[in-house]
Amino acid sequence: MLRYTLMRLGIFAGCLVVVWGLVYSGLAPRGLGASNGLWIVMLALLLSAPISFVVLRKERDRASVQIVQRVDRMKANLEANRNQEDSADESSRAQGQTS
Numbered sequence: 001m002l003r004y005t006l007m008r009l010g011i012f013a014g015c016l017v018v019v020w021g022l023v024y025s026g027l028a029p030r031g032l033g034a035s036n037g038l039w040i041v042m043l044a045l046l047l048s049a050p051i052s053f054v055v056l057r058k059e060r061d062r063a064s065v066q067i068v069q070r071v072d073r074m075k076a077n078l079e080a081n082r083n084q085e086d087s088a089d090e091s092s093r094a095q096g097q098t099s
């Protein structure tokens with residue numbers, strides 16, 4: 001998951017540099033007034049999202065498999081704890097009835 005995040009940030013940083021160069025060279029429009037920095041960031045986000053979606057497809061699938069495995073492990077642990085609590089409760093009730 002960390003690898004996917006870092007790769008996504010790298011694509012965004014690359015797009016940010018490209019958009020900044022295009023805006024300051026005059027090939028892309030500048031923002032209005034003092035909004036130029038925000039304009040550059042928004043354009044970079046707009047460009048990096050579809051690029052990340054296409055380029056990082058395999059890495060995203062790999063990360064989702066890891067997340068599913070982690071969730072399944074957590075569910076199994078919760079179920080094991082629940083069963084352990086149930087058996088402990090049943091044994092304590094059985095001991096209370098026999099006394």
